Amino acid sequence: MSLDQRELRDVFGCFATGVTIITAREEDGRPVGLTANSFTSVSLDPPLVLFNLDRGANCADAFAEGRPFAVSVLRHDQMAQSNHFASKAEDKFADDGFDWTEGENGCPVLDGALAQLECTCDSLHDGGDHWIIIGRVSRTAREDGAPLLFYRGRYVHLEGEW
Ligand SMILES: Cc1cc2nc3c(=O)[nH]c(=O)nc-3n(C[C@H](O)[C@H](O)[C@H](O)COP(=O)(O)O)c2cc1C
Structure with a gap:
């Protein structure tokens, strides 16, 4: 049975997630990044x-095995940054509409993010039209605040705890 792609996308979208911006550097040092809601924790020991990652992403080559990358978990008020990093802009860091700093591993982390994780690409696995990228975490930081969420193709925010 072949599944309808539109329906499949809509079904996947029923799973509510947070939103991250994941950054790395090209071989020549140029910073790159993309918005990703497929981020998840894997293991505490080792920290994975x-x-x-879409195989067709412009930044795909920057995420090779052994290369560093950084994850910024977005706060509820960082929707503009999410849209910016989901665009196909040539140089996403030329924009001065947001602040970022360089992490210890050399990759950009976004100021104001709920959490930051610096990682090294441990392994890449076949995930159909995507790469499944496993990262080993080397440094973390977090701040108070509410998350930006993504659900059924739209940004949403928390209404509170049960
Ligand atoms: C909320 C949201 C979540 C996304 N999640 C992913 C993801 O997990 N993996 C991915 O490859 N692209 C994801 N994308 C799409 C990429 O951010 C987008 O295709 C980006 O332009 C790719 O980077 P590039 O400019 O280097 O090609 C997402 C987009 C949005 C708006």
Whole structure:
């Protein structure tokens, strides 16, 4: 049975997630990044996370095995940054509409993010039209605040705890 792609996308979208911006550097040092909601934690010991990267992404080559990358978990008021990093802009860091700093591993982390994780690409796995990228975490930081969420193709925010 072949599944309808539109329906499949809509079904996947029923799973509510947070939103991250994942950054790395090209071989020549140029910073690159993309918005990703496929980020998830994997293991505490060793400290592993993963995200799924579209094989066709312009920045795909920057996420090779052994290369560093950084994950910024977005706060509820960082929707503009999410849209910016989901765009196909040539140089996403030329924009001065947001602040970022360089992490210890050399990759950009976004100021104001709820959490920051610096990682090294541990392994890449076949995930169909995506790469499954496993990262080993080397440094973390976090701040108070509410998350930006993504659900059924739209940004949403928390209404509070049960
Ligand atoms: C909320 C949201 C979540 C996304 N999650 C992912 C993801 O997990 N993996 C991915 O490869 N692209 C994801 N995308 C799409 C990329 O951010 C987008 O295709 C980006 O332009 C790719 O980077 P590039 O400019 O280097 O090609 C997401 C987009 C949005 C708006």
